[in-house]
Amino acid sequence: MGEAAAGAAMKTKQQVVSEFRRAEIVDAARTVFARKGFAQGIMDEIAKEAGVAKGTLYLYFRSKTEIYKAVLDHDMRALKKSTLERLDAEKGLRGKIRAFAFVRLERAEANKEFFRIMDSESGALSYTRSQYRDWLREPVLRLASAIGKAAEQGKIRRVDPEKTAWLIADITRGTIQRRLLSQKETPLAADAEFLLDFIWASLAAKL
Amino acid sequence: MGEAAAGAAMKTKQQVVSEFRRAEIVDAARTVFARKGFAQGIMDEIAKEAGVAKGTLYLYFRSKTEIYKAVLDHDMRALKKSTLERLDAEKGLRGKIRAFAFVRLERAEANKEFFRIMDSESGALSYTRSQYRDWLREPVLRLASAIGKAAEQGKIRRVDPEKTAWLIADITRGTIQRRLLSQKETPLAADAEFLLDFIWASLAAKL
DNA sequence: TGTGCTGCTGACCATGCAGTCAGTTTAATA
DNA sequence: TATTAAACTGACTGCATGGTCAGCAGCACA
Structure with a gap:
């Protein structure tokens, strides 16, 4: 069972990082949306807030709406x-x-x-x-x-x-x-x- | 006093029409904003709803925000x-x-x-x-x-x-x-x- | 050092829309 | 009916911004 769990955990290895990035982006987005609202909450600003480039947002989410x-x-x-x-x-x-x-x-x-x-x-x-x-x-x-x-x-x-x-x-x-x-x-x-x-x-x- | 009132009324003559147009536009805008919200409530649609051209909206209001x-x-x-x-x-x-x-x-x-x-x-x-x-x-x-x-x-x-x-x-x-x-x-x-x-x-x- | 793979970058593209304005219609006056 | 002013029109412009993608950096392994 430890083995199986480890196996599952291995696969997560990268996934954990990925989840973490997603969470970072969500946090940044929350801040921006709270400050500016949905329409004025610009992707560039979310990216800046999250400390990544805009393109990166689209590696983790399909669209602005999805982040929201x-x-x-x-x-x-x-x-x-x-x-x-x-x-x-x-x-x-x-x-x-x-x-x-x-x-x-x-x-x-x-x-x-x-x-x-x-x-x-x-x-x-x-x-x-x-x-x-x-x-x-x-x-x-x-x-x-x-x-x-x-x-x-x-x-x-x-x-x-x-x-x-x-x-x-x-x-x-x-x-x-x-x-x-x-x-x-x-x-x-x-x-x-x-x-x-x-x-x-x-x-x-x-x- | 009838004279004075008439005088005031005269001036209103066009103003009444103007007020009426404004009211028409406001009505149309209310309908559109209720249907689509502010961001999606497009000026073209408000104009269409009001039965006028887009340019006319700007004869009565400075901007979309002002209409809202x-x-x-x-x-x-x-x-x-x-x-x-x-x-x-x-x-x-x-x-x-x-x-x-x-x-x-x-x-x-x-x-x-x-x-x-x-x-x-x-x-x-x-x-x-x-x-x-x-x-x-x-x-x-x-x-x-x-x-x-x-x-x-x-x-x-x-x-x-x-x-x-x-x-x-x-x-x-x-x-x-x-x-x-x-x-x-x-x-x-x-x-x-x-x-x-x-x-x-x-x-x-x-x- | 070289080779390849992964994740990231940001200049760029495409779109949608607020706002403009040259031109046209309407209406009032003579 | 002619003249002119006022009201209206809608094609057009500029811009903001969502989304893309060719290329770059960092890293692992040889």
């Missing part, structure tokens, strides 16, 4: 993954809602460039927008099912779980946008708690 | 205006919140093209995004002040009025986006009421 997709794909996959993980790690609904909002706010903080692309450039390719919703859907539906269960158990009032989950996503997204746009840096935790209180007050309300 | 801005400016101004009007027409907070959401949902229905531009193309020009927030700010702040008053009077629980108002705006925007994207047409009133219930449950909650 690669950036989104990579980052969205990561965002989705960590959202789902943190969601599953929590037991109670309140914790899950907090987790949902928190991961996303945190990642927005740590990866502003990506969120800036998401936020202000989402329609550059018709691809992007629908894709964004697709990546978002699974976490939202998982949240929805938690809402459904909590409602059945009488822990919160009866609501349409899916619609409610989408509203939570809306609030989260809006808060992220506002944070990205505003100059003064408000503490993340404050925004997160405010958001959570608002939601929870609604769900746990006894009218 | 004219579209946004016109529609955002109208949206802001009717939002404020409906907001002021309502007395109670619940009515105001409903009004806020309702007008926007209605206008999104009646003017899908504009909202499609807003939604998926907002970052095409760096201009757009910040501008959108500016147009939105005044209605949101007015809503915030109503929230503040209601809180003082003990009609709702104590909350940060401005932050809360922005959350309401987030939810409204998200709902509009979902409606624009989804195939099946859900009744507007249902979405509006759901949204309102969610918000109101939070604000009026006794925990």
